[in-house]
Amino acid sequence: DTGVSQDPRHKITKRGQNVTFRCDPISEHNRLYWYRQTLGQGPEFLTYFQNEAQLEKSRLLSDRFSAERPKGSFSTLEIQRTEQGDSAMYLCASSSQTLNTEAFFGQGTRLTVV
């Protein structure tokens, strides 16, 4: 499968714990995005990377959230001191600047904070 891959698919954690999600984009895509989707809502933009540089961050991204893409390939999204309000589906997407493609989405990581 050469699509966007996210791991894990599901994560249940206790409030206050830290969690980390991984995203592997389509290999030739240099742009990578993180979105958050809560039940019954559309996805909301969190952050965007072009290669290894984090170029844009939403105001939704509190200081408990951090994202990295150290080598311009896979990315990680870490949430520290999780809160119940962090429960959501976290979606990763990638696109190609050169080919000017649309964004292709992974299947998401569903986070439940108990």
Place this chain on the structure above:
Amino acid sequence: AQSVAQPEDQVNVAEGNPLTVKCTYSVSGNPYLFWYVQYPNRGLQFLLKYITGDNLVKGSYGFEAEFNKSQTSFHLKKPSALVSDSALYFCAVRDGGNAGNMLTFGGGTRLMVKP
């Protein structure tokens, strides 16, 4: 700032009938418009996009959408609905002048196609 409105939470249609899912947008620059579909517990699948050119865009699975600049709309259509089209549909916009490619999504419309 950019925004998308999908005025209908749910659209019900009988199998074989035409369907329309509505979308209006607001963006300061040139609109790049997209439709995505989401099946239960799945990510978003791309259906079609409008960047420039012909206002009628054809996409996957027989879907099409019409860009109307004066009405700032990008309604999704299909001539004959299938039960398997039942899913959650999202319209999205980005500013063509925004190098970041950030998409703004509508709240989604659930399409229910009944046999």
